[in-house]
Amino acid sequence: MILDVEYLRDLLARTMDRVDAPDGCAVLLEGSIAEGFGNSSSDIDFLVIVDEAADQPTMPSILFIDGRRVEVRTRSARQLAEQFDHVRAAAATRRVVKLSEDVLNRCQRLLHGVPLRDKELIGRVQGLFDHREFAGVMRTWWAHRARQAMRYAIALAEMHDYDEAVSWARAALTSGAKSWAAGRGETYLEPKWLPLQLDRLGGDESAEFRALESRTPDLLPSDYLAACRELLAAFGIDGITPAGQQITVERAPGVTTWPIGERVHVVRDKRDVFVFGDQAGRTWQSVVFGRPLADVLSRMSSDATASMAQFVRLGLVRLAWHGNRILPSLPLSAPTGPITPPPSRVRPIVTLGGAVVAREAAIDLVPLPARRFGAAAMTLVWSNVLIENAREDLDGALDRGQWRVAELTARRVVQACLRGLLSAHGVNPLPPDSDLIRRLPLLDSLADEIATAARELDHVVINDAGQGSDVLVRVERFVARVRADIDARAFPASFHSEDAWQATLDIGYDWLRLGAYLAAELPIDEARDLLTSGGAQPHTVD
CATH class of the missing domain: 1.20.120.330 (Nucleotidyltransferases  domain 2)
Known part of the structure; x- marks a missing residue:
């Protein structure tokens, strides 16, 4: 740790004078400082454990003591046991990928926390989940995200959206490295500490990751994606090798098409209406669901592929890899899903022949429910x-x-x-x-x-x-x-x-x-x- 234990105990005593905590509670230090990653601006995170069944509030108390921000969370021993049970049940039913970031983060911080008060109670709670078993859960969880992000990057490259493809490939590489590190005991979730985790682990894979990261701006998108796939394979990530026609275009539930006059409208979930310009409308009408993405794109002009990528972003179509939906996500960031663009400012909004669009290639959100x-x-x-x-x-x-x-x-x-x-x-x-x-x-x-x-x-x-x-x-x-x-x-x-x-x-x-x-x-x-x-x-x- 970057802070002396005695200093932390003194800070804890001053903190407990300002919070309402039951007598006899246990306290451990969790978070980046407990992991050995912190710096001078890192929070001091105390977890107060109450040996009783009553629920404790989720919201932390935030204090400022000795020039540092101190965060205090409380949990009952029962709540912590239920967190572990939730993760263990997901692992037993192969639903690890469905686990939320929050529950995994809370479990990880507890397992790697440093006891400061009542080591017996803390040891009893930490002993409810084997560290190696948790590392396996985290390896699987990160591997799924790496796989999904890389598959999405491959699809974006097929649609000629190379800039975004590179961004998602880079995200896949980070998730793949986190999966590899988790398999070796480095389970801390926050991606920003990955460089320090790799420093502690060493090895050829860590060196290759740093080398590829430094070369990202200099490589052609196709070369970068190929290098990412190769390194991800070294990290143990499978299911990311392009094999011709494994990516298919699928219908998105709740999406319906409504031609009005010569204008194409698409309704999403009976809430949003998108109106397509002539070019975008022709592209939409050329989409054949259930067909390989490459086949669908072959029916379009090179300009139309940008519309296809936008259909995906808006959630109007879905992509699948050998029948399994491609659903990328960026852990500890804004949720990934269909975007909703700003409403169109074109007026009038609707005419007899359909909603009004700004230009031929437009896919505009009608500014009305x-x-x-x-x-x-x-x-x-x-x-x-x-x-x-x-x-x-x-x-x-x-x-x-x-x-x-x-x-x-x-x-x-x-x-x-x-x-x-x-x-x-x-x-x-x-x-x-x-x-x-x-x-x-x-x-x-x-x-x-x-x-x-x-x-x-x-x-x-x-x-x-x-x-x-x-x-x-x-x-x-x-x-x-x-x-x-x-x-x-x-x-x-x-x-x-x-x-x-x-x-x-x-x-x-x-x-x-x-x-x-x-x-x-x-x-x-x-x-x-x-x-x-x-x-x-x-x-x-x-």
């Missing part, structure tokens, strides 16, 4: 149907000289337009119709021009055909302005012909299918019938 996205999209479609219905009513009222009806209908056109505008920008649920104009500031400066026109049309007065004609022109101009903003210029005149109505149903049907899958609220009850009929009118006969 999936259910709200589906509801907003369905409301967008229904709002455009209402626009067409109100426009038809306005024509009829003006033709018959029904001026008051025309005034109300003109306002209804405006309200339907604003419903669509707010829905396209992700506002859902919508405010009531009477409040739509006042909620336009939610869209910032985008809505200034539209808001001015909407207020004017909200107070139109029609007393004769001339005023009616003027209002009709202003209404049509307003509809065109809003539809240009939400990319709905081509929406069919729904009520002018059977073909136009069927075109309207076709637009709505794709969104209804997605909305129903997400359990989003349907805009009208009749939409359920359209969903049931498969997009056809319920009473027509071919």
